[in-house]
Amino acid sequence: MNRTFYTPSIPRRDFLVGSLAGAGALALGTQITTRTATASTAAPNLMSSTQTAPFSLPNLPYADTALEPVMSAKTFSFHYAKHHKAYVDNLNGLVKDNAELSALSLDALIKKVAGDASKAGVFNNAAQVWNHTFFWNSMKPGGGGKPTGRIADKINASFGDFDKFKTAFSDAAKTQFGSGWAWLIEDGGKLAIVKTPNAETPMAQGKKCLITLDVWEHAYYLDFQNRRPDYITAFLDKLVNWEFAEKNLG
Numbered sequence: 001m002n003r004t005f006y007t008p009s010i011p012r013r014d015f016l017v018g019s020l021a022g023a024g025a026l027a028l029g030t031q032i033t034t035r036t037a038t039a040s041t042a043a044p045n046l047m048s049s050t051q052t053a054p055f056s057l058p059n060l061p062y063a064d065t066a067l068e069p070v071m072s073a074k075t076f077s078f079h080y081a082k083h084h085k086a087y088v089d090n091l092n093g094l095v096k097d098n099a100e101l102s103a104l105s106l107d108a109l110i111k112k113v114a115g116d117a118s119k120a121g122v123f124n125n126a127a128q129v130w131n132h133t134f135f136w137n138s139m140k141p142g143g144g145g146k147p148t149g150r151i152a153d154k155i156n157a158s159f160g161d162f163d164k165f166k167t168a169f170s171d172a173a174k175t176q177f178g179s180g181w182a183w184l185i186e187d188g189g190k191l192a193i194v195k196t197p198n199a200e201t202p203m204a205q206g207k208k209c210l211i212t213l214d215v216w217e218h219a220y221y222l223d224f225q226n227r228r229p230d231y232i233t234a235f236l237d238k239l240v241n242w243e244f245a246e247k248n249l250g
């Protein structure tokens, strides 16, 4: 697997670029498209790309070994290279003969089919593409711990202090029964923690997502087996990307 290193000097990256039609488009690390952002507006909500179907598997924002030993390359080889890719492939198959859905960005597509039982397959795969891309960006090598700056102020104002936030986030992630996600979102100017089952995502309801943690068993089983609480603690202490959260505040 090629290694794709995150380059902080690149202000903005489009993740949903390229085409499955391109030979080798899915080979990891082969398709970094950069664009010079008009700057300080650089709130790279990477999941709001205007790219339409067919979607391609976005590059990881770091090497697949970069989060070791907490999250192993072996986990990425399944979770990213197989699970995430399968959602991309399934979604492309489901929308390829649907002109209306094929014309939409991923973001718009998710919002369009949310709640429509006849489009549950499209929703599940589209939302899982978005959620996983958001999840990879919610982590970074050497991340975790107590944030500083604007995101810290928001957390303190919304939860009392960082420890109270940590407890609330951990509880949500632990108590999401079965598969799903724990989220830090901004809602009405305040931060809130929500948990969602399966592919459900707060962005479908227009909420501003700041950070997410995948609590599907496939996210942690190879590294933590059944110990979901240890995985949650490791995410908060060693992986969470507070700069990404702060950028998402806008």
Ligand code: MN3
Binding pocket: 079, 083, 132, 214, 216, 218, 219
């Ligand atoms: Mn997953």
